[in-house]
Amino acid sequence: MKKKIFKHIYVSLLRILPIKKDKIVFCNFSGRGYGDNPKYIAEEIHKRNLNIDMVWLCADKETIFPPYIRFVKMWSLRHYYELATAGAIVSNVRIDLGVEKRKKQTYLQTWHGPFGSKRIEGEALDILKKEYIVSAIHDGAITDAIISNSQLLDELYKRAFWLNSHSEILRIGLPRNDFLVNNADNIELITTIRAKFNIPANAYMVLYAPTFRDDYTTDGYKLNFEEIREAFENRFCRPCWMLIRLHPNARKQVEQMKFTSKIINVTSYPDIQELSIASDAVISDYSSTVFDFSIIKKPAFICALDLQHYVETRGLVDEFYHYPFPFSESSEELIKQIYDFDEIEYQKKIEAYFGKKPMYDMGNASQKAVDWLVNKMKEKLLK
Secondary structure, three states: OHHHHHHHHHHHHHOOOOOEEEEEEEEOOOOOOOOHHHHHHHHHHHHOOOOOEEEEEEOOOOOOOOOOEEEEEOOOHHHHHHHHOEEEEEEOOOOOOOOOOOOOOEEEEOOOOOOOOEOOHHHOOOOOOHHHHHHHHHHHHHOOEEEEOEHHHHHHHHHHOOOOOOOEEEEOOOHHHHHHHHHOOOHHHHHHHHHOOOOOOOOEEEEEOOOOOOOOOOHHHOOOHHHHHHHHHHHHOOOEEEEEOOOHHHHHHHHHOOOOOOEEEOOOOOOHHHHHHHOOEEEEOOOOHHHHHHHOOOOEEEEOOOHHHHHHHOOEOHHHHHOOOOEEOOHHHHHHHHHOOOHHHHHHHHHHHHHHOOEOOOOOHHHHHHHHHHHHHHHHHHO
16 A cells, blocks of 8 residues: 555646657657667667667566667556656557656657557447457557558447547558568568578478467367468468467467477567568468558468357457458368469458558558657657
């Protein structure tokens, strides 16, 4: 009780301090470290030599940051001070950071992915914890802008994110996807990434990147990987390797899977964007990774082994059933789709779908996000 009273008094007093117009505080996945959209915004700020003090809230003091980032321990007394005096705050998740936003502060919500298949936010009230719903509603109330990379995501924000009437939707693409767009044909980088796993430059590389299950079941991951690998090898007439990358929330489930010299566990690899540009195709289930592969014009297959269970425990948006990607519910179906795959017909379906529901990723989202951030900070601090 005494600690709560002290914290309340301390945070209240911090609001008296002046706001530092040249300071931005970043938070990635509630303190996980240096990554995702906030990372690419920070890199763009550094590239421009904007002389901004960049503070990163992180739970792990062992996390490695570039020299231009100032680490602050998440939930320390310093955490509250930095937030209370920041000119702007950038976050990719919707949690209460413990300090009420001030009128002259700018808050940019980047979110952490493109449009996805599973129900989230206001469309998942029956499965979300009450504490999260309260935080998310508050986040919408203080958001100055939120970043989008597609028309589908625009519509989701409007109907399910509790945004206030002044919140802007920045239709600029995701900063993290700049890397995909700008390096899709970077042969030297692709070869370097593959070499980390001893995969030849001329091999056909398939990424398996499913999402997590709320109940941590693994039935959805029980694909016949060896036969699927052989199918890709036969269909594309190139030696094939498969990389298995489970969602960070399912990293413990990977221990139940078997691997070989050509079916490799990369769950702990930190950057899925690098794995994506190095791969020739992806297999997923309810993950938004399939949309990333559409940006770089590579084949994406959906294999939903536990579809009924997932619908019952998490729920899917209606749009999932209208995606243009080859869809299967068994290894056998997926293998047939691989053998029957027609690149020209596939790209026609992709172009027709995204012609009606466009994506905005052009490789310059980080630049546009920083432009908006700098201008908004100036505008607010001059009021």
